[in-house]
Amino acid sequence: MRTYFGLVHQEGGSAYGVQFPDVPGCFSAADDIDDLVANAAEALSLHLEGEEMPPARSLTAIHTDSDVAKELAAGAFLVAVPVIALTGRSERINISMDAGLANAIKQTAKARKLNFSSYLADLARRDIMG
Known part of the structure; x- marks a missing residue:
């Protein structure tokens, strides 16, 4: 960045x-x-x-x-x-968080027709970019 x-x-x-x-x-x-x-x-x-x-x-x-x-x-x-200089390639990462939070993210992502990774990446990008 x-x-x-x-x-x-x-x-x-x-x-x-x-x-x-x-x-x-x-x-x-x-x-x-x-x-x-x-x-x-x-x-x-x-x-x-x-x-x-x-x-x-x-x-x-x-x-x-x-x-x-x-x-x-x-x-x-x-x-x-x-x-952010996007590369166009995906990178697999391992993260840890509270299971309840992870479940809430999965449910929210599914309701928005996104997968867990896409949802987290979009949230991070929006937070970083303001």
Whole structure:
């Protein structure tokens, strides 16, 4: 997993727009600030699909970028956006948990027409991505 910093702009009553200084050409938007990181993470994943992930600068390095500094001075702000580089291959793992919790997960997954692994992977992905 890699974390990129998104530069967020919002003017008046418009949507929040996000651009990524370390991923040129990738943009995202959200009408609600609570959807900002999730939408940005999805945009990053789609933009980088099948591509080599560019290096991600640290927060300190982003702050010292003169272009970013100008945007921040004009009212923009930064958000940390995680992106998971999916490989397309499955990996078998062994986990342990309370039997009652495992049973509840199995029942919920079945009700949603998912298997145990898919359900847990989806929950983890959504939690990581915000």
